[in-house]
Amino acid sequence: MSVEQQTNDLLDVFSKASAGLFEITVRYIKHFEQGLYGCGLAKPSKRMRNALAIDREVLVVVSTFTDQQQRTIKFAMQEIQESQGRLETTMAIVLHRDKDGNSKLRNWGRDAGISILPILEVESLKDSITLERALCVELYSHDTFDVTGPVSDDANFYGRRDEAIDLARKLQKGQIRSCLGIRKVGKTSIVNRILREVQTSHDCLCVMVDCSKDDVWGLDAAGLLSSISKTLEFALANQKKYAKISSSTKAPVLADTRAQFENVLRKVGRPFILVFDEVDYVTPGSPTNQNWREQFNVFWRNLRAVYQEASREGVVFSVLIAGVSAHWFTVESIEGVENAALAFVPEEYLTPMPLGASVAMLRRLGRIAGLQIDDSAAELIAAATGNMPYWARKCGSYINRNIPVSERPCEITRDRIEPMVTTFVKEEGAAIAEVALRHLFRVYPALFKAASLCHEGKGAQVSERDKRILRRYGILQGASDVLSGQMMTAGFQVLKEGTSGIEPVVPATPDGLNLSLDEWAEELAAxxxxxxxxxxxxxxxxxxxxxxxxxxxxxxxxxxxxIISIVPSKSREVLAHLTAEQAVSKFNWTDIVKLIGKEWVLFEKLFGDKDIFMKHCDVINDRYDAHAKDADSADFALYRRSLKYVEERLSKLQ
Known part of the structure; x- marks a missing residue:
């Protein structure tokens, strides 16, 4: 039998088994990279639209190879792209004959950002009931809640779309706006969404300044202003609508740089938007460069002068600032000098999402995962996580992992998940909240005492201004003086127990001091x-x-x-059919360090000297609590120093 006949037969079997679930509206055969594939466009029934949370036709790919290759995924993505919106972009069905194909296709699809629902012909094409269960199990095995970085696409952007569109529109009129908020509240996501909107819906030019980059916060005021000016000039010369800052290596004269910036601005001829992300790295509270205590005033005094001159000349120049704190834009003086940035930047906070938006997000994500979350259950998750979208998704991910796929689709009630939410807060949530709070209080230390008093039930002693700021950050709940939700409360408790003020406690232990067993246990635990x-x-x-x-x-x-190239060949075979996430999750400390060493070119700017980093990692691998090694107070001091070294470099990404 020819390959073409086998392909048509397999598509016929699917069409018969999917009766009542899908209707094949179009079918064709196509050659791709020396292979032959069958395709069908499957129109889902109302039942399948609800079960799979889809509203467009689904691509069905037929591959008769007995050993599936990654080109099947490439072919599916190409066909979806060429459909011009007719097909679902997030999923595709693949009919195949490879006994190991299900795991391979599923994992390759996830790495490529698409949900592949693989169907092995002998297992799942008996009847519509078997096929429906197979499709749902394949889809529900993917964690739709979990997200690791900033998002801007419609599939993952919840609750703030109108806010981003409104900000993008306002930035066309020469305004200064800000987007402030606690870590992981979604600042970078909304910045990315705004940049996407202005590039697709408006005729303007954007320059992006990511202040967390070493080559940006390492500049002085003149260097940063010069880099912005030259990046704008480059974007104009190359007719670009968007450009990220390119750091200048020369030492420019400030007055000349300001004049150059003004001259370039006059040539733009359309709205110009200057975007600062992670602005805390170039303020007097910078955790990486103390020179910004002096350079902050210089930079903003000159940028303000450029902005005001542009306004007088009719040039549309807007500024968007994203970061954690606006503290340094509100103080009257810095180092005894009048603050040039005072009231220049408005205090506009990215507050937690409204309850309704949080519930809608959780219910939609749950429906895709086969979890029909009712309103009371969604409200419980939202309340426990303080309506922080990232926190709520992490809690949803924990619940998703603890409900067997074989039970889905199923209803999720408040009574069923309440113990799971409590356990999540203890096991994962408190640590997530603690990291966010620690970062906030490091860049805005004045809020720590205010939050402590509210945590102790002494909110009456806190000024209304401080309480208003805490509410904007989402730390206080509504108009009350209590912390917002279980996660916030647990995270703050962990922070207070592990700190004296803001920084971690590193007790000075005199040489030769003999610690008690309890003290050693506390050291090991810490x-x-x-x-x-x-x-x-x-x-x-x-x-x-x-x-x-x-x-x-x-x-x-x-x-x-x-990822798996650093492990021995035998171990590599075991990991070959996993996703990238699953493979990394199985790595131990030495594997992770080895992978960083092999890919050092990607991590050099973050970690600095490779030899020093590796030495600190070797020290951290001496796990006194797990390896039963002899250790004295000096060993613990060295261990803490190495931990601090790595922690400080990781904090650059916060």
């Missing part, structure tokens, strides 16, 4: 907790950096192979 947090963050960092590099080079299908 360093163990910090080490586990660092390891988890390194794991996420490695995955995100490698994925971004693969996406930039167009080699996303090679992501898994790059």
């Amino acid at each position: 360093v163990g907790k910090r080490r586990n947090l660092v390891e988890r963050r390194l794991r996420e960092l490695v995955l995100n950096f490698l994925r971004f590099d693969c996406m930039s080079s167009g080699s996303l299908p090679d992501l898994l192979q790059r």
Whole structure:
């Protein structure tokens, strides 16, 4: 039997088995990379539209190969792209004859950003009931709640779309806007969404300044202003609508730089938007460059002068600032000098989402995962997580992992998930909230005492101004003086127990001091907790950096192979059919460090000297709590120093 006949037969079997579920409206055969594929456009019934949370036709790909290759995924994505919106962009069905194909196709699809529902002909094409269950199980095995980085696409952007569109429109009129908020509240996501809106819906030019980059916060005022000016000039010369800042290596004269910036602005001829993200890195409270205590005033005094001159000349010049704190834009003087940025930037906070938006987000994500979350259950999750979208999704991900796929689709009630929410807060939520709070109080120390008093039930002693700011950050609940939700309360409790003020307590232990058993236990627990947090963050960092590099080079299908290349060949075979996330999750500390070392070119700007980084990682690998090694107070001091070294470099990404 010819390959073409086999392909048609398999599509016929699917069409028969899917009666009542799908209607094949179009079918064709196509050659791709020396292979032959069958295609069908399947129109879902109302039942399947609800079960799979889709509203467009689904691509059905037929591949008769007994050993599936990644080109099947490439072919499916090409066909979806060429359909011009007719087909679902987030999923496709693949009919195949490879006994190991289900796991391979599913994992390759996830790495490429698409849900592949693989169907092995002998298993799932008996009747419509068997096919429906197979499709749902395949789809529901994917965690739709979990998200690791900023988003801007419609599939993942919830609750703030109108806000982003409104800000994009206002920035066309020469305004200064800000987007402030606690870590992981969605600042970078909304900035990305705004940039997407202004590029697709408006005729303007944007320059993006990511202040968390080493080559940006390492500049002085003149250098930063010069870099912005030259980047704008480059964008004009190359007729670009968007450009990220390119740091200047020369030492410019400030007055000349300001004049150059004004001259370039006159040539733009359309609205110009200057966007600062992670602006806290170039303020007097910068955790990385103390020179900004002096340079902050200089930079904003000159940028303000350029902005005002542009306004007088009729040039549309807008500024968008995103970061954690507007504190340094509100103080009257810095280092005894009048603050040039005073009241220049409005205090506009990205507050937690409204309850209705949180509930809608959770219910939609749950429906895709086969979890029909009722309103009371969704409200419980939203309340526990303080209506923080990232926190709510992490809680939803925990619940998703603890409900068997075999039960879905199923209804999720408040009574069923209440114990899960409580457990999540204890096991994961408190640590997530603690990191966000620690970062906030490091860049805005004055709020720590105010939050402490509210936590202790002494809110009456806190000024209304401080309470208003805490409410805008989402730390206080509504108009009350109590902390917002279980996660916020638990995170603040962990922060208070582990700190004296803001920074971690590193007790000075005199040489030769003999600690009691309880004190040794506390030391072990403290360093163990910090080490586990660092390891988890390194794991996420490695995955995100490698994925971004693969996406930039167009080699996303090679992501898994790059990750597992550092393990022995026998172990590599075991990991070959996993997703990139699953493979990284199985790495131990030494595997992660080895992978960073191999891909050092990606991490050099973050970690600095490779030899120093590796030495600190070797020290951290001496797990006194797990390896039963002899250790004295000096060993613990060295261990804490190495942890602090890695923590400080990771904090640059916050």
